[in-house]
Amino acid sequence: xxxxxxxxxxxxGMCISDCFANDIKMIDGKASxxxxxxxxxxxxxxxxxxxxxxxxxxxMDDVKEYNKNTFTVESENLLNFIKxxxxxxxxxxxxxxxxxxxxxxxxxxxxxxxxxxxNVSYVVVENKIEExxxxxxxxxxxxxxxxxxxxxxxxxxxxxxxxMGMYNKYISSPKEEDNLFFHAPLLIIVVSESIxxxxxxxxxxxxxxxxxxxxxxxxxxxxxxxxxxNEIRKFLGLKESQExxxxxxxxxxxxxxxxxxxxxxxxxxxx
Ligand SMILES: Cc1cc2nc3c(=O)[nH]c(=O)nc-3n(C[C@H](O)[C@H](O)[C@H](O)COP(=O)(O)O)c2cc1C
Numbered sequence: 001x002x003x004x005x006x007x008x009x010x011x012x013g014m015c016i017s018d019c020f021a022n023d024i025k026m027i028d029g030k031a032s033x034x035x036x037x038x039x040x041x042x043x044x045x046x047x048x049x050x051x052x053x054x055x056x057x058x059x060m061d062d063v064k065e066y067n068k069n070t071f072t073v074e075s076e077n078l079l080n081f082i083k084x085x086x087x088x089x090x091x092x093x094x095x096x097x098x099x100x101x102x103x104x105x106x107x108x109x110x111x112x113x114x115x116x117x118x119n120v121s122y123v124v125v126e127n128k129i130e131e132x133x134x135x136x137x138x139x140x141x142x143x144x145x146x147x148x149x150x151x152x153x154x155x156x157x158x159x160x161x162x163x164m165g166m167y168n169k170y171i172s173s174p175k176e177e178d179n180l181f182f183h184a185p186l187l188i189i190v191v192s193e194s195i196x197x198x199x200x201x202x203x204x205x206x207x208x209x210x211x212x213x214x215x216x217x218x219x220x221x222x223x224x225x226x227x228x229x230n231e232i233r234k235f236l237g238l239k240e241s242q243e244x245x246x247x248x249x250x251x252x253x254x255x256x257x258x259x260x261x262x263x264x265x266x267x268x269x270x271x
Contacts, residue, residue: 001056002033002044008052015044015053041116083260085206088215091184091251095126100212104188104250107208108201119194120201120245123236125187133181134170135232139225140180141167163221180221184251187219191242198245205248215253222247 004015011029021037024044031052033044044053045063054060105122113119125132140163147160166179181187188205192198202218209216226232226244238244 001035002038002040003054003056004031004033004044005052005054006030008050010050010052012049014047014049018043018047039116080260081207081210084257085210086215086257086261087217088249088251088253088255089182089217090254091182091215092254093183094185094252096186096214096250096252100214101186101188103212104205104208104214104248107204108190111197111201111204113197113200114194117194117197120190120192120198121242123187123189123191123238125189126185128235129181129184129187130174132187132232132235133178134174135229135235136180136222136225137163137167137170139229139232140164140221143225180219181249182217184217184249186250187222188248188250189222189236189244190246190248191236191238192245193241193243195243195245198243202246202248209248209250213252214250215255217249219247219249222249 009030011026011031013026013031015031016024016026019038020041020043021039023036023038024031024033026032031044033053040055040057042055042058042063045055101124105124108120108122109118111120144160144163144167147156148164151157151160169177169179190198190202190205192201206216206218223244223246226236226247233244236244
């Protein structure tokens with residue numbers, strides 16, 4: 001439930017004007033939350049000038065007072081940070097600290113979700129990466145064989161051959177080249193009923209990963225291998241409704257880039 005401290009409430013109506021669910025009314029000069037259509041977006045908590053709103057459903061210790069110095073990022077720096085981010089395929093043999101893992105997940109947790117559903121969850125794989133790598137390569141090999149028999153699409157055939165090659169290399173020398181997880185010490189698999197919610201969380205998480213001095217790679221190969229593979233889904237403890245949205249391969253980069261890269265120009269239509 002959302003609660004209003006009537007002693008603190010000054011009846012300014014700011015919570016009412018920003019309540020998208022239209023769940024707050026002014027009664028005798030004080031805001032009153034009906035808790036009927038409220039979907040716990042927390043705008044009333046964030047906007048109240050006298051900090052009169054709280055909830056007993058979430059941890060109120062999560063709420064931080066605005067501070068210009070620590071809550072703002074210079075836009076040119078942010079854009080450069082985005083441009084300089086690279087997919088990392090060379091990782092140091094160094095574990096990622098637990099507090100950094102939790103911070104990356106916190107970035108996902110505080111990313112917006114449709115209807116504030118907050119239906120994104122995370123599977124952290126550290127100790128069982130090798131087991132998962134084996135299951136993934138087996139699945140890719142199987143998918144590759146099926147594609148070779150059924151598809152005429154050149155791109156699919158290219159991937160089919162690549163996946164079967166990766167599997168064969170793994171079988172002949174499992175400890176050598178790792179073109180799947182690149183010997184990274186950590187995977188965070190982002191899981192959701194909503195691809196959009198999971199993808200938005202993944203984007204925030206990647207930025208935070210980079211800000212912590214770590215690097216990441218999104219493994220589309222893993223997602224492909226896992227999406228209809230019950231053994232992998234069971235390994236990850238997934239419910240039927242949960243989709244694997246992304247697999248973040250994370251670690252300390254063993255490569256340094258000196259500049260940004262060029263890109264296609266955007267196709268933009270101003271209307
Ligand atoms: C959804 C997604 C899936 C990807 N899957 C893989 C993958 O399976 N293996 C890989 O080596 N790189 C993968 N990448 C990395 C892309 O190849 C990379 O982002 C792209 O070449 C641009 O390079 P940059 O990330 O350094 O800008 C993936 C990227 C995204 C966004």
